[in-house]
Amino acid sequence: MKTSTIKKLAAALALAVSATGALAKDITLLNVSYDPTRELYEEYNKAFVKHWESKTGDKVTVNQSHGGAGKQARAVIDGLEADVVTLALSYDIDQLHEKAKLIPKDWQSRLPHNSSPYTSTIVFLVRKGNPKNIQDWDDIVQPGVGVVTPNPKTSGGARYNHLAAWAYALKHNNNDPAAAKAFVTKLYQNVSVLDSGARGATTTFLERGVGDVLLTWENEAYLALKEQGADKVEIVIPSYSILAEPPVTVVDKFANKHGNAEVAKAYLEYLYSPEGQEIAARNYYRPSDPAVAAKYASQFPKLELFTIDAVFGGWQKAQKEHFGDGGIFDQIYGK
Amino acid sequence: MKLLRSSSVLPGFGPALGFTVFYLSLVVLIPLSAAFIKTFELSWGEFVDVVTTPRVLASYKLTFGASLLGATLNAFFGLIVAWVLVRYTFPGKKLVDALVDLPFALPTAVAGITLSALYAKNGWIGSLLEPHGIKVAYTPVGIVVALTFIGLPFVVRTVQPVLEDLEGEVEEAAASLGASRWQTFHRVIVPSLAPALLTGFALAFARAVGEYGSVIFIAGNMPMVSEITPLLIITKLEQYEYSQATAIAVVMLVLSFLLLLLINLLQWWSGNRHVRK
Numbered sequence: 001m002k003t004s005t006i007k008k009l010a011a012a013l014a015l016a017v018s019a020t021g022a023l024a025k026d027i028t029l030l031n032v033s034y035d036p037t038r039e040l041y042e043e044y045n046k047a048f049v050k051h052w053e054s055k056t057g058d059k060v061t062v063n064q065s066h067g068g069a070g071k072q073a074r075a076v077i078d079g080l081e082a083d084v085v086t087l088a089l090s091y092d093i094d095q096l097h098e099k100a101k102l103i104p105k106d107w108q109s110r111l112p113h114n115s116s117p118y119t120s121t122i123v124f125l126v127r128k129g130n131p132k133n134i135q136d137w138d139d140i141v142q143p144g145v146g147v148v149t150p151n152p153k154t155s156g157g158a159r160y161n162h163l164a165a166w167a168y169a170l171k172h173n174n175n176d177p178a179a180a181k182a183f184v185t186k187l188y189q190n191v192s193v194l195d196s197g198a199r200g201a202t203t204t205f206l207e208r209g210v211g212d213v214l215l216t217w218e219n220e221a222y223l224a225l226k227e228q229g230a231d232k233v234e235i236v237i238p239s240y241s242i243l244a245e246p247p248v249t250v251v252d253k254f255a256n257k258h259g260n261a262e263v264a265k266a267y268l269e270y271l272y273s274p275e276g277q278e279i280a281a282r283n284y285y286r287p288s289d290p291a292v293a294a295k296y297a298s299q300f301p302k303l304e305l306f307t308i309d310a311v312f313g314g315w316q317k318a319q320k321e322h323f324g325d326g327g328i329f330d331q332i333y334g335k
Numbered sequence: 336m337k338l339l340r341s342s343s344v345l346p347g348f349g350p351a352l353g354f355t356v357f358y359l360s361l362v363v364l365i366p367l368s369a370a371f372i373k374t375f376e377l378s379w380g381e382f383v384d385v386v387t388t389p390r391v392l393a394s395y396k397l398t399f400g401a402s403l404l405g406a407t408l409n410a411f412f413g414l415i416v417a418w419v420l421v422r423y424t425f426p427g428k429k430l431v432d433a434l435v436d437l438p439f440a441l442p443t444a445v446a447g448i449t450l451s452a453l454y455a456k457n458g459w460i461g462s463l464l465e466p467h468g469i470k471v472a473y474t475p476v477g478i479v480v481a482l483t484f485i486g487l488p489f490v491v492r493t494v495q496p497v498l499e500d501l502e503g504e505v506e507e508a509a510a511s512l513g514a515s516r517w518q519t520f521h522r523v524i525v526p527s528l529a530p531a532l533l534t535g536f537a538l539a540f541a542r543a544v545g546e547y548g549s550v551i552f553i554a555g556n557m558p559m560v561s562e563i564t565p566l567l568i569i570t571k572l573e574q575y576e577y578s579q580a581t582a583i584a585v586v587m588l589v590l591s592f593l594l595l596l597l598i599n600l601l602q603w604w605s606g607n608r609h610v611r612k
Contacts, residue, residue, distance in 0.1 A: 070573030077575075095575055151556060153570045193473045193555045196569075208455035210473065325576070333558035334389060 025058040027263055032082035034069040034156055034246070035197040036220045040283040041086070047279060048270050052263065060263060068197040069156035076102065081254040083264040088156025090114070090247045091315035102253045116245035117271035118285035121305055122157075122164045124236040125205065125214040125221045132212045136238050137168040141186040146211035149191055150201040152323050156246075157198035161215040162329065163318060164242040167311045171240060185332050206233070217244070218300070219284035243305040367588065374585050376578040385582045390558050391567060397475060398564040399590065402543035405482030406490075410536045413490025414528070420491070421498040435491045438484055443548030450481055451553040473555030478563065481549045486539030493535035494528060501527050529605040537598040544591050 033041060045062040052060050065072065065080070069088035076082045077100045087093055096102045108115045126134050132145050140147055150158040162184065169183035170176070193210055195201040198220055205214040206228055213236075214221075221235050248268050255264040270276050277292040286300050287293045293300075312318035322328045374382065385391070420432055438446065454461045454472035461472055471477045501524065509519040547565040555561040564587050571580035 068573065070575075074573060074575065099575060151570070154573045192557070194557055196551065196556070196566075208451060208472065209457035210455065323574070325574075325579075330390070 027058055027060045027260060028258075029060060029062045029083045029260060029264060029267060030065065030081065031062055031084050031086055031267075032065045032072050032076055032080060033086040034072060034088040035066055035199045036157070036217055036223070037086065037246075038064070038066050039223065040219070040280065040285060043283065044271070044276060044279045047275055048267055051270060051275070052266065058263070060267075062267070068150075068154050070154050076100075076251060076254075081258070082251050083255040083258060083260045084248060084250050084268055086246065086248040086268075088244075088246050089159065089315055090245070091319045092156065093247055093249055094316070096249075096251065100253075102251050103249055104252065107249045108247060110249065111268060112272060113288045114245055115247040115249055116288070117248060117268070117276065118246070118280040118287055120218045120244040120246065120285055121241045121303070122160050122215060122238075122244065123218045123221050123241065124238060125202075125216055125224055126212060126234050126236050128230075128232055128234060130234055130236065134213050134236055137165055137183075137240070138172075140213050140215075141183060141190065143190075145190050145213065146192060147187060147190040147213055147215065148193060148195075148201050148205040148211040149215040150197055151194040152329055154196040155198055155201075157217050157220070158194075158201075158215075159319075159323060160217075160242050160244050162322060163308065163312060164238075164240075165215075166322070166328075167242065167306055168238070168240050170311065181328060181332075184328070188332050218286070222284035237301045237303050240304045240306070243307045245307075370581045370584050370588065373578055373581040377582055382582050385579045386586045390562070391564075391583055393559045394562050394564040394567045395587070395590070397478070397561065398544060398587075399594070401475060401478045401482055401563075402540050402546075404479050405486050405543045406536050406540035408479070408483045409486045409490045409539045410532055413487055413535060413539075414494055414532060416487075417491045417494040417498055421495060435488050437488075438486075439488050443485065443546065444552065446484060447481060447549035447552030450484065450549065451477070454480065454553065472553050473561065475554075475561050477553040477555070478550050478561060481553050482543040482546060485546055485549055486543050489538035489542065490532065490535035493531045493538065497528055497531040526605070530602050533598055533602040533605065537595055537602075540598070541591065541595060544587070 031041060031045075041062075041064050045064070049060050049062065052058060065075070065082070067075075069092045073085070073087060073092035073095050076085060076096060085093060085096065090108055093103070093107065097105050097107065111117070113119075124134060124140070126132070132139070132142075134140055134145070139145065149161045152158040152162045165184050165187050166180045169180035173179035173183075191211075193201075193204050195204055198216060201214060202216060202220060202224055204210045206224060214224075216224075225233055225235060248271065250261065250264045250268060252261070255261045271280070272289065274289060274292060277287040277289040281287045281292055281296040281299065284299070287296065308315055308318055312321075320327065377385065416435065420428065420435075451472050452458050454464075454477060456462060456465045456470075456472070458472070464471060471480060505523060505527075506519055509523045510516075514522065545565065547563070547569070550563050551566055554563060554566075556566055564583060568580045568583050568587075571577075571583065
């Protein structure tokens with residue numbers, strides 16, 4: 001009912017436009033994104049609207065949808081007609097191909113840097129003065145340390161948290177998976193709340209006073225620091241963490257249907273432009289452009305980062321072994 | 336059929352029944368049967384495996400246990416609230432009466448966030464309980480608190496009108512016939528209220544079983560401990576395990592249906608017993 005009304009409206013609009021000749025178009029884009037990117041895209045959308053209008057004269061309105069990455073991908077698969085998706089990890093975008101053939105299989109090679117215009121990592125947020133003296137991953141598995149992390153079954157960020165801890169344990173135990181499992185089990189024994197998304201976990205840690213350390217996205221940690229003030233929380237950078245590559249892609253099927261293919265592509269490409277990169281950096285995402293990265297170097301502490309591909313052999317494999325049915329997470333919680 | 340038809344003097348039984356069946360099918364039966372059909376994607380063995388994993392079983396126990404507990408608390412305290420609202424007059428009574436409906440009107444997420452803010456260790460109530468070693472937020476106790484909160488209006492609103500119809504004279508008659516206060520209460524008042532109380536209990540219970548929004552904020556959501564079944568269903572969905580999610584939902588549906596049927600039977604039995612006496 002609703003879609004047919006929209007179709008009729010669109011058809012009427014198309015008629016009106018063709019009748020009056022080459023008028024500036026009104027374009028509406030839908031960007032379906034994950035939980036902590038609200039502030040990033042709020043700023044970026046304004047910049048892109050301006051850029052696109054000065055370039056083509058067309059007026060774009062970008063609508064945003066945010067939530068846990070898994071939920072968001074499922075919404076698109078089930079028919080939320082997103083023109084672009086900007087999610088936390090490639091596994092969830094892969095599902096758009098696997099489950100509904102909305103995008104080609106090789107979607108990730110269509111844009112530079114594995115389609116990740118910005119990267120991030122996982123850091124610790126602790127309470128002012130760091131009363132439990134948390135410096136690295138070893139410190140958060142000690143008895144008596146309260147850890148807050150979301151549920152990796154529903155949150156992309158939580159999957160990065162889990163894998164970062166696992167990789168750290170592998171590195172310090174001669175790549176022994178049994179030791180890594182023991183390490184991560186101890187970590188989860190310190191967890192008393194599993195929220196469904198990164199933002200929920202931040203709220204639990206900051207507003208409800210639960211736990212001593214929050215495992216979270218670097219950008220989320222800086223945002224919390226900005227909102228709460230340095231008199232409440234501190235950021236601790238571990239010695240070793242994961243390179244998080246949140247990828248973006250055009251949802252071909254829906255973008256073509258809306259006649260938005262061109263603008264949707266430009267929307268994502270502009271993320272790689274100096275201005276897009278600046279906005280990402282200002283919102284505490286690590287820029288991929290070397291010049292912008294150099295400019296913001298002091299903002300992003302240097303730490304040893306590993307990729308999912310190098311340690312876990314890619315998302316598909318990591319997902320299955322760690323978060324699938326009967327995987328490591330289920331084993332830890334005694335499935 | 337014939338019996339029903341002859342018992343009513345009003346015409347239009349056929350169309351009315353037809354409409355009822357059509358409406359119920361459209362609104363209730365078709366969506367529910369879709370859940371059953373989706374489940375058929377699993378073989379019987381897979382279905383049993385999915386719905387009997389320890390984590391799923393623990394969540395059933397928690398969801399139904401906490402819902403029964405919440406509904407029981409509501410049946411008890413809701414009866415007292417209804418009693419006070421009907422039998423006494425006091426200043427601000429209308430206001431209290433209106434307050435009862437608030438849990439209906441409030442978005443459940445707001446209720447959940449408010450409750451978890453209150454009961455967290457830095458909240459108003461939580462900070463008083465924490466020194467005594469009592470934890471409410473992020474434990475199963477928190478779930479019972481949330482389910483009690485959302486279920487309260489059901490009991491009060493079902494018992495209230497029945498209590499209003501139960502005139503004071505009945506109690507006076509019982510007393511004048513020599514009944515003690517306790518006898519008046521459990522031989523006269525309770526039997527008349529029981530059907531309404533059971534209805535309220537059943538509604539509060541049913542609502543609690545399906546509750547998601549308010550619970551996830553206060554539950555802590557730890558597998559095996561404080562993870563409710565609706566959350567597990569959502570989790571399965573977000574892992575793209577659609578048929579597994581519906582399998583868990585179907586078991587939940589059947590269990591709920593059986594429990595509600597039991598409550599209805601109980602109600603019928605208590606109503607009958609009352610009539611015979």
